[in-house]
Amino acid sequence: MSAAEAPVIEAGGLTKRYGRFTAVDGIDLAVNKGEVFGLLGPNGSGKTTTILLLLGLTEPSAGTIRVLGLDPLRKPLSVKRRVGYLPDQIGFYDHLSAEENLAYSARLAGLASAEANRRISDALARVRLSDVRGKRVATYSRGMRQRLGLAEVLAKGSEIAILDEPTSGLDPQSTQELLELIRELAADGVTIVLSSHLLAMMQSLCDRVALFSRGRIGLIGKVADLTADVLGGTHVVEVEADGIDLAAVLKDAPHIAAVTPLRAGRWRVDADADVRADIAHRTVQAGGALSGMTIRQSSLDEVYARFFEGEDHDQAA
């Protein structure tokens, strides 16, 4: 494998125990350069712990980690110099302005002040906080703080940005704004690792995802592959019709993975293509009365629910 192809983040058998409780249980992970990689799973499934392990901010109980080819425990300063981190529930020094907060981080990162000022101005402009850069952070809304955190990652000029629950607690508009900023960051070639418990929201953003459950990664891969593997299709069509049995009608139709009755006269069809025309045609041919049909992309929530079916997802520790 050539150097250019080597993953920028690699974890093998990574385990973190807090006393008896295992928060991260032997996960294997590889993130490639320039990827947007999602760590997805419900609260308490070990995403934040994984992130802290990757950054060397907590020590693993077992397993190996390589970030940009370095061990974050042995070379913490080199790793932290090149990796930006947006913690969940981010906090700033409220009595300082946005600019002063970023200037402090930049000094800690060892940037010369002229260079730091330039980068901070650019970063604040990109997250659209230039107008309020001199205001105390105490006056900032949740969305503005989150954007300020992203500005810090930008100003650091990181090769990898690790974002923990970047959209949690934001209103829909701020969420869209933030996702847009993350897309721009990815377009610049920055490798992005983000965690979220909102699976469906992240599926359009992530190149690949790892689905977490109780400290383990259950599934890892491209969203489309996961939906195809677990649900059998990338599209879900809901059909309302009378006078037929849809499962029998669609028995040998192409592209269709599963037909599940929901209630009388209503079915869910999993397919790997848009099969609405075919369904309508076959329904009418079989003498049924089609009264409604909707299509949507299969969501990761369904993948998650199907894959971890039967497991108890209450993970209060």
Add this chain to the structure above:
Amino acid sequence: MTRQREGSPFAGLSTVALKEAADHMNSARIHLVMLLVILTAIGSVYAAIGQIKATIGEDQFLFLRLFTTAQQPLPSFVSFLGFLIPLVAIALGFDAINGEYSRRTLSRVLSQPIYRDALLTGKFLGGLIVIAICLLTLWLLVTGLGILSLGLPPGGEEIARGLAFLFASFVYAGVWLAVAMAFSTLVKSPATSALCALTLWLVFTVFWPMLTPLVAGAVAPVDLLDPMTAVHQIAVQQGLARISPNVLYGEATLALLNPATRSLGLLFPSQLSGALMGAPLPLSASLALVWPQIAGMIAALIVLFTIAYVSFQRQEIRA
């Protein structure tokens, strides 16, 4: 397993120290405490001046009297300092670490390329910088007031003793800053750590002087037939009292500002043979006398800082 750490543990130290110092200098909390200190200082020195003016010409160390003279109902400047310095230090340090947790800034700061060492030490240094500035200002203020009101400049030895006193005060403040910072790492909530530090302060300023004779009496009872038991009891009591940094500081200032002080413990007649009662000791002798006290305070400071350090290194970054 020994692990060679990469780079300097103190990368970012000066950045943290300067930011902390600047934060303190701008904080209303510190302004309030400093105002209190300066007002009481001026009050006590002003009162002392009135007293001293009556005895001008009789005293070789007139300037040092500014610090030690008490005029009823006000205590002397040094007593005030012994009482108030811990308060300033606690105000500077009680939320040093747990404040970072409760503001949720810790993980963001530690994701920058620095070690925890730099954060903790930087905060300690930042506090020390502020303390040094405050004490120096106070010292200059008192000296200036003295020159203006007494109309004569301090002598060389008085300045030297004054500086030694300044240093002792600085170390004493350092001990209490270390106390406050240790509580800020051991206790999760800033309000609780402030209460803990203030409780310790109360114990040492109010209850310790009452407790030590009682405890010494119980531990080393006096046998009326053996006079050495009485000496032993006093030694025990003094040993106990010296656990308190306030006592160490009090003894150090006594010997530095009263050149006539010959001993900080029991004095036997044999030790006084040939001594001129009331004659001042040379500065070097006074310094030798207080050295154990100063060293004791420095040792306490180091132990307390180590406690804070070890507890902080082991802490999970998530509150």
